[in-house]
Amino acid sequence: MKDRVWSNILVSALLLAGAQLAGAAEPIKIGSFLAVTGPASFLGDPELKTLQMYVEDINARGGVKGRKLELLHYDTGGNAKDAVSFSKRLIKNDNVDIIIGGTTTGDTMAVIPDVEKEGIPFISLAGAVEIVEPVKKWVFKTPHTDRMAVAKIYEDLRKRGLTKVALITGDGGFDKSGRQQLLDLAPQYGIAIVADESYGNKDTDMTAQLTKIRPSGAQAIVNFGLGQAPAIVTKNMKQLGIDLPLYQSHGVASKTFIDLAGEAAEGVRLPAAVLVVAEQLPGADPQKPILLDYKKRFEAKYGPVSTFGGHAYDGLMIAVAAIERAGGPDKAKVRDEIEKTRGFIGTAGVFNMSPTDHMGLSLDAFKMVEIRGGAWKIVE
Amino acid sequence: MRLLGFSAFAAGVALLPVLFPDNYFVTVVGVSAGLHVILAVGLNLLMGYAGQISLGHAAFFGMGAYASAILTTRYAWPSLLAMAAGLLAAGLIAWLLARPILRLRGHYLAMATLGFGIIVHVVMVQATDWTGGPDGMAGIPPLNLLGWEIDSDRRWYGVVAATALLAIWLSLNIVDSRIGRALRAVRGSEFAARMMGIDTTRAKTQVFVVSALFAAFAGGLFAHQQAFVSPDSFNLLVSVELVIMVVLGGMASTFGAACGAIALTLLNEGLVVFEDYEMLIHGALLMTVMIFLPQGLFVGLNRLGRRLWIAVLSRHGSPPQ
Amino acid sequence: MPEQLLQFLATGVTVGSIYALVGLGFALIYNASDVVNFAQGEFVMLGAMTTVALLNAGLPLALAGVVATLLTALVGLLLERFAIEPAAGASVVSTIIITIGAAIFLRGVVLLLWGKGFHALPPFTGDAPIQFWGATLLPQSLWVLGITALLVVLVRAFFNHTLLGKALLACSFNRNAAQLVGINVRVMLRLAYALSAALGALAGILVAPITFTSYEAGVMLGLKGFSAAIVGGIGNPMGAVAGGLLLGVLESLGAGLISSGYKDAIAFLFVLMVLFFEPTGLFGHKTAERV
Structure with missing residues (x-):
């Protein structure tokens, strides 16, 4: 690592000298x-x-x-x-x-x-x-956009005939903006938001919020968040035995989420760019x-x-x-x-x-x- | 001596943009350093002279900034009036808070101010309707000084440099005033000061309010200069950074605090090129300076310089005084 | 509702005991040297991250944990020897800045060694939730609670009943006097840092299965641990534990009953109230000021 820094510095110095000489x-x-x-x-x-x-x-x-x-x-x-x-x-x-x-x-x-x-x-x-x-x-x-992610989630909910949704979101910019979209788009898809909880992105336990969500009559839970917090939410749900469909955002579409949440991640749905499922695309897909x-x-x-x-x-x-x-x-x-x-x-x-x-x-x-x-x- | 130092400092600040016109490190970094000088000099009055620590000073900085942001964008107030309102709000809150909070000492005071800072930060993040939440507020109009728009980096350098110098000058005067002497007595021993008939509570309250006003003023300038505020700029780490500036430069010295502010701003700006090594170097430098110059950069280097000077003089035959 | 309340309490106690463990480390160093060590959170992170690294290198969890704790203790000792000791005689604030520098430095080292990713440790005994009267706890939470309780008893016994512990306390009360009665203050201080680092590392290993860890994990834990130690009355290990539990329960009740967004503000507002009425914390020494 250290060598690389020095070689980088050296290379940039040489490049700089070279560029000065070459001019054009x-x-x-x-x-x-x-x-x-x-x-x-x-x-x-x-x-x-x-x-x-x-x-x-x-x-x-x-x-x-x-x-x-x-x-x-x-x-x-x-x-x-x-x-x-x-x-x-x-x-x-x-x-x-x-x-x-x-x-x-x-x-x-x-x-x-x-x-x-x-x-x-x-x-x-x-x-x-x-x-x-x-x-x-x-x-x-x-x-x-986060609006597209929300639309995708709501479409899927509609397909499954679920209309009562509880939100749990973090306190970062991504989370708050996602929450706003979730609230804004809900009426269009005939979705009722029955609970709206939030947590700090560095919190270590969200069972209090989930306990509050449990009696709300929600049929599904949507979590918008980044980092380790969504994994904690996922684990806490399992711990509390809340057996509702859990939707995460595209913000957790990395292997880290699955590693952190472990078994609790099974069955979690999220809208994701096709990159993570590239192998499953049909052979004719131009993106593949x-x-x-x-x-x-x-x-x-x-x-x-x-x-x-x-x-x-x-x-x-x-x-x-x-x-x-x-x-x-x-x-x-x-x-x-x-x-x-x-x-x-x-x-x-x-x-x-x-x-x-x-x-x-x-x-x-x-x-x-x-x-x-x-x-x-x-x-x- | 004091006047000499101040003049030399002011001359340097004024010369920089002339020597390096339109240089990023002078105009943009200079503005940031200038704001930090105002903050550090204000905090130094509280920490260095009154001996009261604050780990929540970013809250007052933020109040000034958000007052300007909210009043100018949502209610179309003129920028100067918005800044004045920010000063008023921060001053009032500081005054209300001063009595209960300054009864505390040492680590308990640190805790209370830290808690206050966190509460204010939570409100900035959560009160989305007012503050724009974690993404903050954009589109804050530039400062308008009676028809003169401050909208270029060079103008900002001028305004911030002038106000930073004003802050230093004010601080020097406060220190030499009756309040300043009372404060130093409080720092030595509050009990003894009270015995001598100094109204210590009053003195501490005054300096707390003044220090909050310095911070809120910097906050207002910051909001107009960045045209954007978000809670990240006013979190606990910023409060800690301000304390580091004061201590790094040298507590109980106005010039020390100013030097600390400039040094830390330049350090942060300079270290980014080291990418992943930035933290390592930052931490190591901080430790090294505090271990070898526990009095701070300004005092420590001053002393070192004087010793060298004496050594040079004695070699040339003239005995040191 | 009663089940809900019970769950809030269970959550609060779990989270609180994490804060308490970190707070205990603050109290230990403060007891010996009157210094608040802001790198305490980094010890917690270091313990967990080292364990993760050793685990990945193929060591079994128990062995990895022990080695990581010892390594962190060594880091604590080195910190005292090379950063705190040379600055002897510096003001309290200068010493605090040194520990903040150390915290940034340690974070930087871990970042370079093991990257920026989040890591989880496997729970010690599975993660089948345990039910009681409608509330649930993870087995790992019981580990945290149990070991916190054990450590509290041990630390208390150490300070009250062993010569070494009493010698440590003596250093805090009056360093010169301690030196005069033949206590090697230097060794005592190094010991205090090593012990406190080990305590922090242990806390990190215990909580990593629940909270995960990364090079930045120590910042938040350090902050909450510091708050716990202060609210309880700095320098009183029992106070730190009480402070931690109080903070955890407040956060949980605040989130459950009032507003999850404002829960930190609620908790710290309460802390402020406590300090306004008890200016030296809940169980702090009420010392008279020397003039």
């Missing part, structure tokens, strides 16, 4: 700020690894338009204040050409005013629908080869894949394609080209962006999956 072949600078540590680290960490892996890969194949890519990134720790100062640093000090980052909605929303003011293309990796609704000129995003390729590379280098790294892959590839079409990293042209992304097959689905849609995914990009035998199974 300056690298295209991709800026990134991610929550690599902190409560959202299991989103930010695979995002960073994915960006690093593919930037290296693209450079090995000759770069973009004959120019190398250079990745500059900062760790926000999930703190929006740091996101603001790092985005300023990227724009003003590092003079990056495009920003791909913003692990959490809070981080993303915090930097949008600066991004819009400075006019730099920004592809966010965060969930909430408010990032692209209303549309902001310079802001795009690659993950599905891309998914399997990403999965193979990521797992060869870092271990079990999660959907979050996939969002970074999608963002980077959309950006690279746009830079290629624009003929270089001119900010305004690249922005226009990103907006023109059509039929791009990524890990999250097929992207069709437009001036009114800066995400470009449809609801069928999500699959409802159930955890069976310690693995995800598509239930549709």
Whole structure:
């Protein structure tokens, strides 16, 4: 590890010297700020690894338009204040050409005013629908929205004929935004929210909240949360013997959740990007080869894949394609080209962006999956 | 001496943007450092001079920030008026809290202030209708000083640098005033101070309120400068960081607190390039400084400098005084 | 409703005994040196994370636990020797900052060694829930409760009935006097840190099957443990335990009966009230100030 840091420093120094000599072949600078540590680290960490892996890969194949890519990134720790100062640093000090980052909605929303003011293309990796609704000129995003996740959950509930739902959500930005969508969409699907509990994301026990939910007459429980808390909720339900269907959010679509919750995770349903169930897709699915390729590379280098790294892959590839079409990293042209992304097959689905849609995914990009035998199974 | 130090400091602050125009580390980091100076200098009045610890100072910082955020975005108040309201609110709460809380000592006071900080933080996260919840509030308008919009990094540097200097100047004056002397007596021995006829409760309450006002003022500036607030900026870790600034720089010295604030801001900004090693280095540096310079950077280095100076002088034949 | 209330209490006592265990470590070091060690939460994390690593390396759980506890004790000892001892004579606040630095440092080391992921330890004796009068507990909670009770008795006996324990207490009351009657204060302080680290590690291993662990897990546990120790009256091990249980039950009742979102605020509001009426905690020494 230590050697790598020094060699990195050495290499960057050499690159810098080289770039100064070469002059013309300056690298295209991709800026990134991610929550690599902190409560959202299991989103930010695979995002960073994915960006690093593919930037290296693209450079090995000759770069973009004959120019190398250079990745500059900062760790926000999930703190929006740091996101603001790092985005300023990227724009003003590092003079990056495009920003791909913003692990959490809070981080993303915090930097949008600066991004819009400075006019730099920004592809966010965060969930909430408010990032692209209303549309902001310079802001795009690659993950599905939390509203889509909620719609998917409610559709599944309707199929099973369940109408009374209890909510239990954490106190983070992802959780709160999800809760809002759950409350907002409920009437459309004829769902009655019979309990609405919350917990702190670092809490170690949620039995009190679940005990309160038990007599509410709920037919299913929906938990929106990140990190270890959803696993604790799942275990606590089992402990209390609450035998209701449990729906989790797409925020737990990583192997860690199954490892932490153990047997209690059996039967849990969640909407997830197809990445985690790539092998189960029909052979003709156009996404399948891309998914399997990403999965193979990521797992060869870092271990079990999660959907979050996939969002970074999608963002980077959309950006690279746009830079290629624009003929270089001119900010305004690249922005226009990103907006023109059509039929791009990524890990999250097929992207069709437009001036009114800066995400470009449809609801069928999500699959409802159930955890069976310690693995995800598509239930549709 | 004091005036000399202040002038030198002010000259440095004023020269920086001239020497390095539009440099990220001067304008953006400088603003952040300036806000920290206001916070640390205010907290130092309480910690350094009155000897009362606070592990909840971020709460007052947050009150100032949220007052500005809520009043300007939801009720379209002018920014200066919103800031004034924030000062009033924080000052009032500090005044109400001071009497019961400052009866406590040492670790119990630390606990109570910490608890207060956590309660305020929980409210920021949970009262979504008012505060925007964990995602915070965006779109806060820039500061408007009687028609002059502070909307560029360089203008912000000017405003924050000027107010930080004002904070230092105010602090120096408070320390030399009657209240300052009373406070130092309280720090030495509260009992003895009371015996000498000093109204210690009054003195402590006053400094607590003043210190909260400094923090709320920084909070208001922070909200307008970032155009965005979220509870993360006012959690326990921020409170702890403020205490570290004061102690790192050197307690009971206004310049020490200011130095600590600047040093820690630069340290945080500089260490990010080490990525995963950041925490390790941060922790190690903190320990090393406190072990070898327990009086803080400012006092410790000052002393070291003086000793070196004396050594140089004596080598050249002129005996030290 | 009565079953519900019972469940809230059961939850509160489980969570509370976790806080109590961490609080006990705070009390131990404070007793010997008048220092509040803000790296106590990191000892808890270190115990659990080391056990996870050893378990993955193929050691059986019991052995991994013992080795992890000993290693953490060693870390505690090194912390005292190389960070606290050289700063002897520094003010209380400076010492606190050193321990905060140590906490950040330890977190950084674990981050580099074992990454950012969350880890779970297997429960000691399965996880079939135990029913009683409509409420349920996990077997692991009984382990936590049982071992907390045992440790409380042991710590109490140690301070009241052994020469070593009394010598430790003497160091806290008056270091110079302790030195004069032939107590090796230096060794005592190192011992206190090692013991307290071991206690923390043990707590970490006990609770990791319930709460999971990661390099950041010590922050929250340290905070709650500190609160427990203070509310109970700093320096009183029994007080720390009472404080921990009180805090846990308050959080659980607050979440169950009032509002789950505001439960931390409710718990800390109560803590403030306690301090306003009992300025030295529930069971703190009422010492007179020396002038």
